[in-house]
Amino acid sequence: MENNRSSWGSNLGFLLAAIGSAVGLGNIWGFPYKMGKCGGFVFLIVYLLLAIFVGMIIMVSELAVGRKTKLSPIDAYQKVSKKFSWIGWLATIAPYLIMTFYTVLGGYCLQYIALNMTKLSFGNEAVNMTGGDIFGAMLTTPLGCVVFTILFIIICMVIVQGGVSGGIEKFNKVGMPALFVMLLIIIVRSLTLPHAAEGLKFMFVPGYAVKAGFIEAQPNLVSVLGTAGGQMFFSLSLAMGAILTYGSYLSKEENLVKNSVIIVFSDTLIALMAGIAVIPAAVANGIAQGTPVGQIKLGGPNLLFVTLQDVFTNMGKLGPLFGVIFYVLVLIAAISSAISLMETIAAHWIDKDLAKGENDTRKSRVFTVSLLILIGAVLVAADGLGSNFSPASLLGISTVPTFLDCFLDFFDCWSEGIAMPLGAMLMALMIGWEVGPDLVLDEVAHGDPSEGFKKFFRFCVKFVVPIVMAFVLAGQMIDFFGGNQMIWYAVSVIALVVFWIIAGTGKKAE
Ligand code: TRP
Numbered sequence: 001m002e003n004n005r006s007s008w009g010s011n012l013g014f015l016l017a018a019i020g021s022a023v024g025l026g027n028i029w030g031f032p033y034k035m036g037k038c039g040g041f042v043f044l045i046v047y048l049l050l051a052i053f054v055g056m057i058i059m060v061s062e063l064a065v066g067r068k069t070k071l072s073p074i075d076a077y078q079k080v081s082k083k084f085s086w087i088g089w090l091a092t093i094a095p096y097l098i099m100t101f102y103t104v105l106g107g108y109c110l111q112y113i114a115l116n117m118t119k120l121s122f123g124n125e126a127v128n129m130t131g132g133d134i135f136g137a138m139l140t141t142p143l144g145c146v147v148f149t150i151l152f153i154i155i156c157m158v159i160v161q162g163g164v165s166g167g168i169e170k171f172n173k174v175g176m177p178a179l180f181v182m183l184l185i186i187i188v189r190s191l192t193l194p195h196a197a198e199g200l201k202f203m204f205v206p207g208y209a210v211k212a213g214f215i216e217a218q219p220n221l222v223s224v225l226g227t228a229g230g231q232m233f234f235s236l237s238l239a240m241g242a243i244l245t246y247g248s249y250l251s252k253e254e255n256l257v258k259n260s261v262i263i264v265f266s267d268t269l270i271a272l273m274a275g276i277a278v279i280p281a282a283v284a285n286g287i288a289q290g291t292p293v294g295q296i297k298l299g300g301p302n303l304l305f306v307t308l309q310d311v312f313t314n315m316g317k318l319g320p321l322f323g324v325i326f327y328v329l330v331l332i333a334a335i336s337s338a339i340s341l342m343e344t345i346a347a348h349w350i351d352k353d354l355a356k357g358e359n360d361t362r363k364s365r366v367f368t369v370s371l372l373i374l375i376g377a378v379l380v381a382a383d384g385l386g387s388n389f390s391p392a393s394l395l396g397i398s399t400v401p402t403f404l405d406c407f408l409d410f411f412d413c414w415s416e417g418i419a420m421p422l423g424a425m426l427m428a429l430m431i432g433w434e435v436g437p438d439l440v441l442d443e444v445a446h447g448d449p450s451e452g453f454k455k456f457f458r459f460c461v462k463f464v465v466p467i468v469m470a471f472v473l474a475g476q477m478i479d480f481f482g483g484n485q486m487i488w489y490a491v492s493v494i495a496l497v498v499f500w501i502i503a504g505t506g507k508k509a510e
Pocket residue numbers: 021022023024025026027095098233234235236237238239240241242243337338340341
């Protein structure tokens with residue numbers, strides 16, 4: 001069976017694919033606006049600490065479990081753990097839920113590329129509307145959103161059908177360098193706008209966000225921790241099977257620790273670069289238009305599809321060209337991430353077929369998975385972020401917690417909000433207390449980790465990761481469900497304690 005299983009063409013190909021999975025809308029959209037919401041510099045520091053002490057640990061663990069078992073998540077966890085074998089299901093359903101909205105956002109990117117191409121060809125006045133009007137008009141035209149979502153799904157499907165090295169690796173080998181160059185072009189353009197320095201100060205000068213009036217007050221540390229933690233996991237593609245699946249195609253010779261460091265570093269670098277491309281441009285444009293600093297919109301979906309579109313429109317004749325470059329860049333980032341999620345889901349059935357001796361089922365399996373994704377995605381695309389209908393309106397509820405706002409939030413809540421922090425917490429408990437850290441360290445040992453790394457890994461996986469994840473879980477539940485914060489802290493702590501006891505007691509798995 002193993003002989004027929006897919007594998008990467010080279011370690012560089014794997015790295016580019018893993019970086020492609022990591023670098024996505026989370027970096028280019030989520031990172032800048034969450035940094036904006038959480039007071040700039042403080043967020044950055046918390047994010048970096050979490051990436052080193054938590055992200056790195058889970059990254060190494062997922063790669064190790066994937067490569068050791070050479071299986072997709074459901075079977076991999078079943079093989080490794082007795083008590084937590086069901087984490088694999090979390091790690092397969094969550095990518096499905098993410099795909100239902102990720103593909104819709106990919107469709108929006110396609111629409112914005114078309115929009116800026118129109119402006120480029122026929123003059124800026126061809127679509128003489130503000131970014132806000134354009135976004136609103138797009139959301140209330142469900143047909144267009146559905147059509148472009150389907151187009152995006154087809155693009156991803158064709159790439160994944162091409163295979164691990166023939167499709168995914170090939171796309172990333174061209175896409176990632178192209179993305180990097182385009183990002184540099186946008187950074188140069190953004191930083192040469194008048195008043196761009198204000199945006200840089202917002203990002204890098206401690207306390208400046210509050211002093212200059214961008215936000216009213218510095219949010220408390222626990223809420224920064226929750227936001228930064230959620231962002232870091234999403235951005236690194238962790239705890240949802242994607243990295244595990246990519247690791248399962250990796251050759252035994254490669255050094256997992258070194259690879260993890262490269263992936264975490266690159267993802268963080270691109271997130272920072274995206275921040276430097278986006279925030280100064282948004283701030284500069286706001287100031288030039290006479291908008292008071294506190295009202296420059298750096299948060300939410302508005303940043304990417306309203307504020308930045310205004311930036312490109314106000315740049316004059318060449319603006320639409322930068323618009324095309326920017327939205328193509330975002331599109332590449334979205335595709336490279338979406339294909340990792342699609343592969344994670346499809347790999348389960350492809351592996352099952354291989355075990356039965358059926359070798360050529362990739363194309364049909366990926367097609368079926370794409371259809372399944374389409375079902376959820378049509379709901380998300382048609383509701384237009386709640387402009388047309390929402391889970392709440394369908395249920396006939398009027399005042400609603402965030403998770404019933406629109407189908408995007410609904411699917412996001414169960415995947416990013418619950419499955420991801422819970423999955424990461426359980427994985428750390430499983431490795432730290434049930435099967436023991438040596439399962440990972442022995443697999444890593446093909447690249448022979450130092451004693452220092454072993455100590456660091458054991459300590460983090462046993463204590464730091466589970467405790468931090470409980471905070472992240474609480475933070476997410478507070479965001480999505482609202483109500484009394486103490487209830488959600490209590491729920492998280494109880495979950496942590498119960499699973500910790502389960503992991504640490506009774507018969508050890510062999
Ligand atoms: N990391 C991607 C982003 O930043 C999204 C993504 C791709 C993802 N694969 C994932 C998130 C797996 C969680 C798990 O946009």
